[in-house]
Amino acid sequence: MNLSEKQLRYLLEVIEADMEDAEMTADMELRGFLGDLHIQMQAALYDKVNEPKNCPRCKQIYTGFPALSRLDNKSRICSPCGTEEAMQDFAGEPLTNFLKEE
Numbered sequence: 001m002n003l004s005e006k007q008l009r010y011l012l013e014v015i016e017a018d019m020e021d022a023e024m025t026a027d028m029e030l031r032g033f034l035g036d037l038h039i040q041m042q043a044a045l046y047d048k049v050n051e052p053k054n055c056p057r058c059k060q061i062y063t064g065f066p067a068l069s070r071l072d073n074k075s076r077i078c079s080p081c082g083t084e085e086a087m088q089d090f091a092g093e094p095l096t097n098f099l100k101e102e
Contacts, residue, residue, distance in 0.1 A: 008045040015041060057081040057098040071095050 019034045050063045055078035057069065067082020069075040070089050075098075077085070088095050 005045065005048050008041060008048060012038065012041050012045065053078075055081055057085075057096070069098075071097060071099060075099070 015034055015038045019031070019038060049065060052061045052063055053066065053076070054060075055062055056075055057077045058081050060078060062078035064079065066076035067079050067085075069077045069082070070085045077098075085095055
């Protein structure tokens with residue numbers, strides 16, 4: 001099963017809510033199952049966030065959480081490029097358009 005980061009985060013929220021409900025009951029088997037599932041989903045999210053990705057702006061490989069490009073508000077770029085775009089935006093400079101066809 002190949003889930004997106006957004007789907008994994010949603011599943012973690014659902015599992016955490018179910019775990020809170022299970023804590024109010026005496027169902028130890030359910031609590032154990034949800035605890036194990038929670039650990040597995042956290043590991044999957046960690047792996048998803050830390051898998052190598054290509055930054056479309058600088059063409060470098062990066063890991064970790066991406067930044068959202070200010071150019072189109074949907075492209076995921078590396079953190080240094082996100083910082084550079086923020087500084088360009090703050091200074092009133094035009095953003096480097098990495099979306100142009102080459």
